[in-house]
Amino acid sequence: MIEHIELFFKSIFIDNMVFAVFLGMCSYLAVSKKVSTAVGLGAAVIFVLAITVPLNWLLDQYLLQPGALSWLGEEFADYDLGFLSFIMFIATIATMVQLVEIIVEKFSPSLYNSLGIFLPLIAVNCAILGGSLFMQSREIETFGLAVNYGISSGIGWFLAILAIASIREKIRYSNVPGPLRGLGITFIVTGLMGIGFLSFGGMLTGEDEAPEEASQVNETVKIENLEPVIEEEKEIVTITKSEN
Amino acid sequence: MGLLSKKDAKLITDPLADNNPITIQVLGICSALAITAELKASLVMGIAVLFVLGIGNVVISLIRNIIPSKIRIIVQLIVVASLVIIVDQVLKAFAYELSKTLSVFVGLIITNCIIMGRFEAFALGNGTWRAFLDGVGNALGYAVILLVVGFFRELLGSGTLFGIPVLGDPIEKTGLYSIGYENNGFMLMPPMALIIVGLIIWVQRSRNKALIED
Numbered sequence: 001m002i003e004h005i006e007l008f009f010k011s012i013f014i015d016n017m018v019f020a021v022f023l024g025m026c027s028y029l030a031v032s033k034k035v036s037t038a039v040g041l042g043a044a045v046i047f048v049l050a051i052t053v054p055l056n057w058l059l060d061q062y063l064l065q066p067g068a069l070s071w072l073g074e075e076f077a078d079y080d081l082g083f084l085s086f087i088m089f090i091a092t093i094a095t096m097v098q099l100v101e102i103i104v105e106k107f108s109p110s111l112y113n114s115l116g117i118f119l120p121l122i123a124v125n126c127a128i129l130g131g132s133l134f135m136q137s138r139e140i141e142t143f144g145l146a147v148n149y150g151i152s153s154g155i156g157w158f159l160a161i162l163a164i165a166s167i168r169e170k171i172r173y174s175n176v177p178g179p180l181r182g183l184g185i186t187f188i189v190t191g192l193m194g195i196g197f198l199s200f201g202g203m204l205t206g207e208d209e210a211p212e213e214a215s216q217v218n219e220t221v222k223i224e225n226l227e228p229v230i231e232e233e234k235e236i237v238t239i240t241k242s243e244n
Numbered sequence: 245m246g247l248l249s250k251k252d253a254k255l256i257t258d259p260l261a262d263n264n265p266i267t268i269q270v271l272g273i274c275s276a277l278a279i280t281a282e283l284k285a286s287l288v289m290g291i292a293v294l295f296v297l298g299i300g301n302v303v304i305s306l307i308r309n310i311i312p313s314k315i316r317i318i319v320q321l322i323v324v325a326s327l328v329i330i331v332d333q334v335l336k337a338f339a340y341e342l343s344k345t346l347s348v349f350v351g352l353i354i355t356n357c358i359i360m361g362r363f364e365a366f367a368l369g370n371g372t373w374r375a376f377l378d379g380v381g382n383a384l385g386y387a388v389i390l391l392v393v394g395f396f397r398e399l400l401g402s403g404t405l406f407g408i409p410v411l412g413d414p415i416e417k418t419g420l421y422s423i424g425y426e427n428n429g430f431m432l433m434p435p436m437a438l439i440i441v442g443l444i445i446w447v448q449r450s451r452n453k454a455l456i457e458d
Contacts, residue, residue, distance in 0.1 A: 020434060025273040026357040083333060086351050087325040094318050123317060126274035126355040133348035178456045179449030180442070183270060187442030194435030 004148050011152040014201055017127050018160035019194040021134075024127030028161055029186060038165035039158075041122075046154030048100065048122050049131050052093050053150030054143060056132040059088055089132045097123040127157050164190060255377040259385035262452060265358045266389040267445045272358030277393070277437035279349050283406050286394030288335070288342055290387025292350065294380065296327045297359055301379030304367040311368075320363045321354065328353045358386055393440050401431030 017023045024045070031041045062068055064085045069076035101119045105112045122128060131153050140146050167189055176185050265271045272293075279285045303323050304311075311319050332350045335343040343350065353359065362382055367375040398404055403411040403420075412419015414427060430436060449455045 022277045022434065022437075023274055023352070025277070026271060029270050029273065083329060086329055086332070086354060087322065089351075090321050090325050090354055091318075094321055123321070124355050124357065124360045126352050126357075129355045130274075130348060130352055133351045137348055177446075178453075180446050181456060183267075184442050184445040184449065187438050187445065191435040191438035191442060194438060195433070198433060198435065 004145065007145055007148050008152045009203075011149055012156040012159065013197065014203065015134075015153070015156075016160060016197055017130065017153050017157040018190070019197040021130065023130035024125045024157055027122075027125050028157075028164065028190075029183070032161055032165040032168055032186070035162070035165045035169060038161045042154075042158035042161045044119060044122055045125065045127060045157050046151065048093075048097060048119075048128055049150040049154035049157075050147065051100065051150070052096050052128060053131050053135050053153075054146045055092055055096065056089050057135055057140065057143060057146035059092065060085065060136050064088065085133075085136060090129060093128055093132070094123050127153075160193075163193065252374065252377055255374060256381035256384070259378075259381040260388060261385075261448075262455070264385045264389065264448075265361075265382050266386060266441065267448055268455065269358075269361065271361045272356045272386055273441075274352060274356060277441065278434055279346055280390055280394040280437050281397050281401065281432045282345070283391065283394040283398045285342065285345050286390040287387075288339070289346065289349070290383070290390050292331045292335075293353060293356065293358065293386055294383035295331060296324060296353055297362060297379040297383040298376060299379075300324055300327055300359060301362060301367040301375040302372055304363050305370060305372045305375035308368050316368070317360075320360060324354050324359055358382060389441070389444065392444060393437055396440055397431045397436060400428050401436075403427050 015021065018025065018028055027041060032038050060068070062071065064081045066080040066082065067077055069079045069081070097119055101112075104119075131150060134153075135146060135149055140149055164186065168186060171185060171189070180188070259265055263269065266273060279289055300323055304320060307319075328351065331353070332343070335346070335350060362379060366378045370378070395405070398406075399410070403409060403414060411425065412421045414421050
């Protein structure tokens with residue numbers, strides 16, 4: 001249970017799709033002019049991530065990982081189809097988006113009217129493919145955690161686009177220098193929000209160390225699970241930092 | 245430029261400045277900013293996109309008349325994904341460390357909006373040679389911005405360029421460090437990439453007033 005809660009908050013705040021890894025920036029910048037459309041797109045992203053991440057988790061576990069094919073028989077045990085993961089993931093995403101579009105249109109026309117126009121946009125949204133690729137590279141362990149990861153990183157993206165859309169609605173009344181108007185100021189505001197979100201960074205790592213001394217058996221297991229994830233996430237940032 | 249007519253040359257030079265994919269068309273920011281903390285990674289990313297976009301544009305332009313328009317997005321995704329797999333495998337074979345640094349961002353070239361954007365806007369409606377030039381031009385425009393951002397982030401953040409120290413040694417206090425200069429570790433944080441791109445947009449639009457939005 002505790003790792004579910006941990007993953008939930010981590011994906012929303014610390015590894016926020018937009019502020020920590022810049023995923024889905026194109027639609028984030030293009031569709032954030034009005035709060036109402038931003039909410040529509042955000043909801044669609046949560047929805048699609050919640051479906052595609054667990055689906056790609058199953059694909060990864062039972063088809064793509066080294067040794068994943070062993071359920072077929074002994075002779076398949078050392079097959080590694082990892083190089084196919086890009087094409088498999090993107091194919092799943094494109095088909096799922098199409099399917100979701102058809103199903104929603106059939107069963108809930110009102111939802112279709114509000115989500116519909118965003119669904120084609122979503123097939124090529126980096127946040128969706130990024131969700132699946134991060135799920136793979138961070139080695140999420142169980143199906144439940146994969147569902148959790150999909151939903152919570154979707155919520156993180158939703159929060160980000162909601163925040164920037166509200167700011168942009170207000171900023172229209174401010175006197176921004178001409179050349180910065182529109183795109184320029186949006187970039188800078190996003191950067192500042194990102195700096196704000198950096199402060200969540202210490203949240204989990206700080207708490208992990210204290211209970212480690214108190215209760216040892218449970219905690220050491222948890223920390224073993226957690227540590228590669230944290231390393232992975234900071235790799236991009238710290239790789240040059242370590243040279244200092 | 246004897247090889248290129250004036251119109252064709254414009255396809256290459258336009259995206260470098262006044263129609264830049266990142267600062268004007270707002271495409272392809274997704275996978276671009278997270279990897280610009282080092283110049284080397286930016287360069288490799290630029291080359292990878294150049295390869296994928298150049299060849300992808302040619303392929304799409306060749307088959308543009310036989311793609312049914314309803315499933316064109318999936319066809320485009322398959323073409324890009326195959327090219328990106330080639331890039332990824334080559335990187336893993338010849339530059340393993342670098343492919344670790346780029347991590348999932350190589351895969352994210354697939355959903356890089358520049359690529360789908362150029363396929364949709366140009367390759368589907370133009371001949372092969374022009375599509376190739378357009379692909380190369382846009383990829384170069386993308387690479388230029390990556391390199392500028394990477395240059396400032398690496399120089400100010402770790403005092404190196406391509407991993408070579410250019411400002412002296414921060415530990416032994418030589419060069420600039422001897423007069424009290426410090427590296428700004430903040431430049432290595434992801435949000436600074438956004439702010440630098442914002443500043444580039446500012447500079448570019450102050451020089452060319454026609455680009456200002458209202």
